[in-house]
Amino acid sequence: MKVALLGNPNTGKTSIFNILTGLRQHVGNFPGVTVDRKAGKFKIDDKECTLIDFPGTYSIYPRSKDEAVVYDCLSDTNHPDFPDVAAVVVDKANLERNLLFFSQVYDLQVPTVMILNMTDLAQRKEVQYDVEGLRALFPEAIIVESNARIKSGKDQIEQAILNAPKREGHSFLKNTSLLSHDDLKAQEIETESRFAMIHKLLSSIQVVEEKETTRSEKLDRILVHPVFGYVIFAFILLIIFQFIYSFSTIPMDWIDAGFANLSEWTAGVMPEGVFTDLLTQGIIPGIGGVVIFIPQIALLFFFIGILEETGYLSRVVFIMDRIMRPLGLNGKSVVPLMSSVACAIPGVMAARTIADWKERMITILVAPLMSCSARIPVYTLLIALVVPNETVGGIFGLQGLVLFGLYALGTLSALFVAWILKMIIKTKEKGFLLLEMPSYKSPRWGNVGMTVLEKVRIFVWDAGKVILAISIILWALATYGPSDRMAEAGRMAEQQASEMSLNDEETQQMVASAKLENSYIGIMGKTIEPAIRPLGYDWKIGISLITSFAAREVFVGSMATIYAVEDDGEENKTLIDKMRAAKNADGTPVYSLATGISLMVFFVFAMQCMSTLAIVKRETRSWKWPMIQVGYMGILAYLGSWITYTLLS
Amino acid sequence: MRSALNSIKNGTTVYVKNIKASALKVKLLEMGFSEGKEIRVLYRAPFGDPMAVDIGGYTLSLRNDEAEQIEVELYETLTA
Numbered sequence: 001m002k003v004a005l006l007g008n009p010n011t012g013k014t015s016i017f018n019i020l021t022g023l024r025q026h027v028g029n030f031p032g033v034t035v036d037r038k039a040g041k042f043k044i045d046d047k048e049c050t051l052i053d054f055p056g057t058y059s060i061y062p063r064s065k066d067e068a069v070v071y072d073c074l075s076d077t078n079h080p081d082f083p084d085v086a087a088v089v090v091d092k093a094n095l096e097r098n099l100l101f102f103s104q105v106y107d108l109q110v111p112t113v114m115i116l117n118m119t120d121l122a123q124r125k126e127v128q129y130d131v132e133g134l135r136a137l138f139p140e141a142i143i144v145e146s147n148a149r150i151k152s153g154k155d156q157i158e159q160a161i162l163n164a165p166k167r168e169g170h171s172f173l174k175n176t177s178l179l180s181h182d183d184l185k186a187q188e189i190e191t192e193s194r195f196a197m198i199h200k201l202l203s204s205i206q207v208v209e210e211k212e213t214t215r216s217e218k219l220d221r222i223l224v225h226p227v228f229g230y231v232i233f234a235f236i237l238l239i240i241f242q243f244i245y246s247f248s249t250i251p252m253d254w255i256d257a258g259f260a261n262l263s264e265w266t267a268g269v270m271p272e273g274v275f276t277d278l279l280t281q282g283i284i285p286g287i288g289g290v291v292i293f294i295p296q297i298a299l300l301f302f303f304i305g306i307l308e309e310t311g312y313l314s315r316v317v318f319i320m321d322r323i324m325r326p327l328g329l330n331g332k333s334v335v336p337l338m339s340s341v342a343c344a345i346p347g348v349m350a351a352r353t354i355a356d357w358k359e360r361m362i363t364i365l366v367a368p369l370m371s372c373s374a375r376i377p378v379y380t381l382l383i384a385l386v387v388p389n390e391t392v393g394g395i396f397g398l399q400g401l402v403l404f405g406l407y408a409l410g411t412l413s414a415l416f417v418a419w420i421l422k423m424i425i426k427t428k429e430k431g432f433l434l435l436e437m438p439s440y441k442s443p444r445w446g447n448v449g450m451t452v453l454e455k456v457r458i459f460v461w462d463a464g465k466v467i468l469a470i471s472i473i474l475w476a477l478a479t480y481g482p483s484d485r486m487a488e489a490g491r492m493a494e495q496q497a498s499e500m501s502l503n504d505e506e507t508q509q510m511v512a513s514a515k516l517e518n519s520y521i522g523i524m525g526k527t528i529e530p531a532i533r534p535l536g537y538d539w540k541i542g543i544s545l546i547t548s549f550a551a552r553e554v555f556v557g558s559m560a561t562i563y564a565v566e567d568d569g570e571e572n573k574t575l576i577d578k579m580r581a582a583k584n585a586d587g588t589p590v591y592s593l594a595t596g597i598s599l600m601v602f603f604v605f606a607m608q609c610m611s612t613l614a615i616v617k618r619e620t621r622s623w624k625w626p627m628i629q630v631g632y633m634g635i636l637a638y639l640g641s642w643i644t645y646t647l648l649s
Numbered sequence: 650m651r652s653a654l655n656s657i658k659n660g661t662t663v664y665v666k667n668i669k670a671s672a673l674k675v676k677l678l679e680m681g682f683s684e685g686k687e688i689r690v691l692y693r694a695p696f697g698d699p700m701a702v703d704i705g706g707y708t709l710s711l712r713n714d715e716a717e718q719i720e721v722e723l724y725e726t727l728t729a
Contacts (some may be wrong), residue, residue: 059679094707097681184675191678199683216708217691226695318710322696432673432715433699434680437708 001049002081003161006070006105007089008098009056010311010438012117015148016089017053018450020157025450027458030069031080034621036352037069038454044158052081058097060104061179061187063432065357068181074108075178085164087113087157095129099198100191103172106138111164114138115157118147133205140170149444173197216439220315229319236312237338240303244342245373248295255295259288277479278472286471289551290464293345293611297459298452300339300346304353305451307335309443313353314435321433327415328422330359337363337414340370341407344612345463348619349455358427362418364619365629368612369414371407371604374552378603379406381556385576386596402600410604413636459615466614474550477520489518506564513564521546535602535638536595536645538584545602552608594648598641605637650723654688655700655716662689663721673718681705682719 007013017025021040030037038053054070062068073079074086086105090098106112116131135143142160146153173194179186222228263280270276307313317331324331332354340347347367354360383399390398480486493514497507516522525543532542540562548555556575560567563578582590607613613626620626651666665686668674681704682688689703698713 059675061675061679063676094705096705097679097707100679184672187675188678191675192683195678195681195683220692220701220708224692224694224701229695314710318699318701319694321712322694322698430672432676433710433712434676434715435710436680437701437710439708 001047001085001161002083003049003051003085003087004073004081004083005051005053005087005089006101007056007115008058008091008094008101010119010436011056011089011091011098012119012148013053013056013089014447014450015444016115016117016146016157017051018446019148019151019154021051023453025454027454029621030073033065033069034619035066035069037081042158044162047162049161051087052083057101059101059191060108061181063434064355066355071181074105074110075181083110085113085161086110087115087161089115089117092116092118092129096195096198096202099202100194103138103194103198106141107171107173107176108178109167109169109171111167112138112141113157113160113164114141114143115153115160116143116145118145119149130205133201137201138170138172140165140167216311216437219440220437223312223315224319229315233316233319233334236307237334240300240335241338241342243299243303244296244339244346248299248342251295252292255288255292259284259291262288278475281479282472282475283468286468286475287464289471289611290460290467293343293459294456296343297346297349298456300342300350301452301455302448304335304350305448306443308353308451309441309447311438311440314437317433317435318437327418328359328362328425329418330354330356330363333359333363336367337370340367340372343372343374344368344370344609345459345615346455348612348615349459352619356431358422358425358431361425361620361625362421364616365421365625365632366414366418368607368609368629368633369410369417369605371410372552372609374609375406375603377553377556378548379403379600381559381572381576382596382600384571385579385591386593402597406600406604409601413605417632417636458618462618463611463614466617467611470610470614471550474521474547477524478516478522478547479519481515481519481523486515486518489514505566509561509564509566512561516543516558516561534645535641536592536598536649538590540582540590541595541599545606545608548608550610552603555603555608592649594645597648598645601644602637602641605633605640607633651720652723653717654690654702654719654721655713657690657721657723659690659692662687662724664688664724665719666722667720669718669720671718673715677715677718680709681707688721 005013005017017038017040021042024042025038025040028037028039029035035055040051040053042049042051054073055066057063057067057070060071060074062071073081074083076082086108088102088105090102102114114134116134131143131145142164144153144156144160146157173190176190179190223232263284266284267276267280270279304313307316313332313335316334320331320334324333333351335353336347336350338347339350344367347370348364351360351363351367354363383402387399387402392398392401490511493510494507497510502510522543524546526539528542528546529537529539532545537545540559543562544555544558547558556572557567559579560572560575563575563582565574565578567575579591580589584590607630613630616626616629617623654663657663665682665684665688667684668677668682686704691701691703691708693700694710699710700713700716701708701710
C-alpha cells in the first residue's frame, strides 16, 4: 500500500514521518527531477505500507520546481508514486490556511486521512476546535488527532490509514476538477472560493482563540535586530565554523590513522601481488578518503538540524535576504558558503535548504571557491617556500598577509561569480520570498539525529561510489606505466642509489620518485608541461597538479615523492630545502616568487577535488553541473595564474 | 484610504482590500491574503526589506516588492 504524506511546511510532517517509519527510511529521488524522495516502510497489522514524504506545500498548485512533484504525482493516476491513501498533516494552530491544501487533496477523490497535529503553537494559543464539526465538512475522510512532539497518536494514524474509506464522490468545493498548473486565473478563483467557504465554516466550529504577544515575537525583537541580529548570527556561524574546522580534526585524525594501520596490516598478512596492492593502496585508502568526511558532514548537519528545528534558519533568511539577493544568492546561502571554508562537501549538501532552484544552483556552483581547509597544507608549503618571513608596516607578517589575501581572493571571487551566474542562468520561475517564520521551539533531537544520519548516508552511498572509483583510477595511473618503463626506471634509481651509498629509506624514496616520474600520471605531467609553462610550472608541478585532483592536500605528498623526501605532514623542512634548491635548465630557481604565487592562485580557483564533484553530481542529479564547475574554475585558475605569473616575472 | 502593504509602519493593523493582478496573486492568496483579512505589520529586516507580518496568527515574511502587490486599508479609516 502506498501512502503519500502531505501537508503545509512547519506542521510537524517530518516528526510524523519519523514516528511512523523510524529508521526504516530510504532516500531516492522522484523520477525526472532533483527532489529527494524520502520513503519509509512500516507495517500496520501485517500489512506492508510505503510512506512517501512529499515536499511541504501550501497549495496543490506548485510555486517551484520542487513543489511541482506534489502536483505531478497527484494529478496522474499512472504516476509510480500515486498513493492509495493520502495522509495530510494539518496544523491545529492554523486550520484556516492548512484547510486550503487539505480540501484540494480531499477533492481529488483519493481516500484521505487528516492528521490534525497539535503543534506547540496550537497548545500555547489554546485554540479549540469542534472536531465533530470538522468531520461533518469532510464526511469521507478520517480525521485523527496527534501530538508529534510527545509521539502520541501513532496507533490512531495507522488505523486511519488502514481504514481510509473508498471515495463516493463527495467534494468540499462543488463542481471542481484539478486545474492546469499554469491556469493562474482559474486558480485564483478556486482559491478565493475555497477560502470563502473555509472562513464561513471555521467561524462555526472554532471555539476559542487567545491572542497575545507570543514568546516568538519577543525573541524576534532581538534576533532580527539591525545590530544584535547580525552579531548573534555571526556568533552562531563562528561556533559552527569552529566545530567543523577545529574539532572535527580529532576524529578525522583517528580515521586517517585507522585506515593507514588497516592498509599496513592487510599488506602484512596478504601475499605480495597486484591484488594486495590494489587493496592496500587503492581500495582501503579510497574508502578512508570517503569516511574521513563523515565528522564534518555530521557536525554541520547537527547544527543545521538545530537551526531548522528551532525556527531560527528562517530568521537568517530574513536578515540576509536583502544583502544576498543582488548577488543571485539566498539568505540561506550564508550557511553553505561559510561551512565551505572548512569543507565544500557539507557546504554543497547544506544548499539543500534553499528552496529556489536557481539560488541553490548558484550557491552550489560557487561554494568550492571558498578556501577550504584542504588548501591550507598547500598554501603553508608554498608560502614558506617563496614568501620571505618579513614584517610590513611594523605589525603585519608578510606571510600571514599573503594567506589572508588568498582567502579574500577566494571569497570575493565566489561572490563575483555568483553575480555573473545570476545573469547567465535562466529560469522560468520568478524568485520570491513569501516565507513562513515558524514560532521558536526547542529542537526535537530525534529529528536532528535523523537529519544527520540521512545526510551521512547520502554522502557515503551516493558520492562515496564515485570517490572510490576515481581514487582507484588515480592510484592505477600513478602505480602503472607503459610496459617495462617503470621497472627499468626503478632499477636505474636503485643502482644510482647504491653508487651514492644511500641507506635503505633514501633508496626507497629515490625509487618511488623514479617510478612516479615514469608512471602514466608522470607521463601525463610531462605531456602537459608546454601548457603549464606559461604559468611558470615544470612537469614536476604538472604531476602534482594531476594527482591533487584526488584532493588538494595530495599536492604536498606528491611533491615529497617527486623530490624523494619524506612527507612529515608538519613543516616539511627537507621538502622545502629540496624545492628551494631546484633549478631550471638555465640555472634560475624553479620556485621563484612568481611561480609560487601563481601556483597558490591556481589552487584558489581550480576544482581540485573529486569528492566535491561527486557530491555536486549527487545533489544536482547530473554530470552537467560538476562539469561546468570543472570548466569555469579551470579557466579562472589558468587565467588567474597566467596573469599572476606574467605580472610578477 | 488605500495604500500598499509595504508602506505600512510597524505595529499597525490593516485590512486587505485587493491584490493587484500578477503571477504572484494566486500565491499571495494561498498564503492567506484574502479580502478583508486582518494583517498586523510586525517588524522589518535591518535594511527595511523584507518585512514580517502577522496573518491569521502566523508570521510571514515577504519582500517589499511582494508587499507592494497588496492593497490595504487602515483600521481607523474603516471605523471613521
